[in-house]
Amino acid sequence: MQTIKQYVEQNKERMLNELFDLLRFPSVSADPAFKADVLKTADYVAEKLRQAGADNVEVCPTAGYPIVYGEKLIDPAKPTVLVYGHYDVQPADPLDLWKTPPFEPTVRDGKIYARGACDDKGQFYMHVKAFELMMQTDTLPCNIKFMIEGEEEVGSANLSIFVKANKERLAADVVLISDTSMISMEHPSLETGLRGLAYLEVEVTGPNRDLHSGVYGGAVANPATILAKMIASLHDDNNKVNIPGFYDDVLELTDTERAELNAAPYDEQEYKKDLDVVELWGEKGYSTFERTGTRPTLEVNGIWGGYIGEGAKTVLPSKASAKISMRLVPNQSSEKITQLFTEHFNKIAPPYVKVKVTPHHGGEPVVTPTDSVAYRAAQKAITESFGKAPIPTRGGGSIPIVALFEAELGIKTVLMGFGLDSDALHSPNEKYDIFNYYKGIETIPLFHKYFAELSGE
């Protein structure tokens, strides 16, 4: 009987090439221009699931992009693991900053460079290969179900409809997701929480048309300046978010939890050097990891107004806009925060302008209990695979559907990701380490093994 390592060793090249093929599809869900590519990606994923040994593989249509489903049910008495992932990717722009084309996976220094290499194709595809491995070595200990969607980067609007309509088909004991990162391969870690998200677009309008800034400059308010002043007011001098009621529902960590979190290895010089910044910034009184994992934040994701092309144009713009999002922590509610922001932003708008606030998709913050069977199974798997126990961490990013799964399917999620902070998610030159790819394929079967064992207790 082949061991996990032997199987991976013998099949590593093919496993990598299949991932390269997957990465070549420009499955950008945010841009309708890529519609055909997104659909082809779904078909590819379905085909690979079939080849790995899944039954009832289906490309399930939705009002948007399809959800790929597949399963292997071995024994109703065994626990069931529901694997979630997404085959769509972030837009690749700005294109001119990529060293190699975003949809032509290129290996440099043992890393695969491509849009989606880590988020999420490299990560979810490890599960498909781990499944294949367990099937080929006849070591599949749990029932397994796959649900790979195509709209995560645009808010998974159709996922909740699918989940609600397929509760029986999706019934499981745990959701397993690889879409997060570890501190490093030397310091494996497990995400115990994720921040939530509220995302809005704001538009400030002054005069009803762009004006000549000589003829009108000084007579009317400039929406770009007004927007700047409004955005500037959203953080106070302690870098706290300056919206009344924003922090009301925030759960402070206990001293123990803070100590545990801050025990994770952290080299501030390296952190700053990697980003090429002289000084970090954030809410006073909290460490870097506390600020990114356990405290809510507000970021301007995009801002624009007036003439932004080549050269000079002396225009007093009619409008200025921004995309603003907030990361939330337990027990903040995405809906409540969206409403608070909307009311506040409308309230602070001076009478010289009209303001329009448009909410986008959001998501609730989550925390996974470390004493659960699922968490302990992941902990054991990582300990065996890496030779040391994983450090519990709080993730800064959001995976809104985790709250959805708990609400609709009644099950918790284990976030067992193998990415790294240096993977440059959402940025140019996104990458995924080949070492991590294979390590994940080796570790995932151990999760299934221990989940079955611990569930039996």
Add this chain to the structure above:
Amino acid sequence: MQTIKQYVEQNKERMLNELFDLLRFPSVSADPAFKADVLKTADYVAEKLRQAGADNVEVCPTAGYPIVYGEKLIDPAKPTVLVYGHYDVQPADPLDLWKTPPFEPTVRDGKIYARGACDDKGQFYMHVKAFELMMQTDTLPCNIKFMIEGEEEVGSANLSIFVKANKERLAADVVLISDTSMISMEHPSLETGLRGLAYLEVEVTGPNRDLHSGVYGGAVANPATILAKMIASLHDDNNKVNIPGFYDDVLELTDTERAELNAAPYDEQEYKKDLDVVELWGEKGYSTFERTGTRPTLEVNGIWGGYIGEGAKTVLPSKASAKISMRLVPNQSSEKITQLFTEHFNKIAPPYVKVKVTPHHGGEPVVTPTDSVAYRAAQKAITESFGKAPIPTRGGGSIPIVALFEAELGIKTVLMGFGLDSDALHSPNEKYDIFNYYKGIETIPLFHKYFAELSGE
């Protein structure tokens, strides 16, 4: 002998069609994609000058776009009028806001809609037709020289070189320019001053790449927020520009000058209604016309950073930028203000970011004395043509080359424009009233007549 009015009446259709042809050239100097069109426009202007009767017409090459020169020298004893204009136009974007194509001149309600209809083709071409009229009616009283350039919208970088190299050829007693507006056809006015200009581009850089706003939000400063805070600080609570030393050289108006300026008809309700704003904004303690004509201002002409495309992208941007310009009044110096701004902006940048300030072209403010021969000639011409004396006004816009002419040729400029504030310069749906076009053609010969007469005194 035909009167001015008779000549215009008989040739009005042709004069209008020639202007339409001129407007059809997309002579956008700011965008290299239109290079061939800009050059064709110069040839057209030269041809029309020849047809109007000019001698020594030349399309003079420069390091950029050519300057079209032509002259009619009738008598060295007569004064010489140097007519300046520009055949290049502003970019037309945003294209989707134009009711009819910007380079297909369309008449609606007696107005010609096209990019450049007023700024500056409609206005400078009146001088070519007025010249033709004076030639055809044998009433040309002064020597006349034309200098029509192709880079005014991008800073006239090559004009100063041309002027310095052609001082003899361009020797004159006054420069005559139509590139400004009147209060209305019922209340004709003459510009007695223009604001200057300082234009800069600023770039704020935080981390060395776009970041995932979940993974890093709260850990590092967001350049868009920092830029917003820096821009917000540039105006204080009285809406004064908040740069140390900014107002040091500003010449306050005398009480008489303020009274004269504020005597111009002004309907605040109409002004607000035209722009669809509820409240005006500006430096406290000054009226609307004072704020746009006699006080310096600072405007954000463009701002951008992060993801500004369709939908949502949760990025913490690496950079945020803005185009910022300041309108100046006597005796502010464009070079000094550019330096003040640069030093100040670098100084207020917090340690979390790097700041880059890039100056663009600028221009000095000017004032034309109302007791000069040239001003009085224009005053008489307008009084005769309109039936009432023009109101002296202070223009908010900048024509930087006016200071150049004074410095290099030693001559003052008369700003006798026939535009209207509603012409939407630099905006979509720019227009020029047909009535104003013909009115200018009728008034300009009267300027030449009175300039000759008053010069003889």
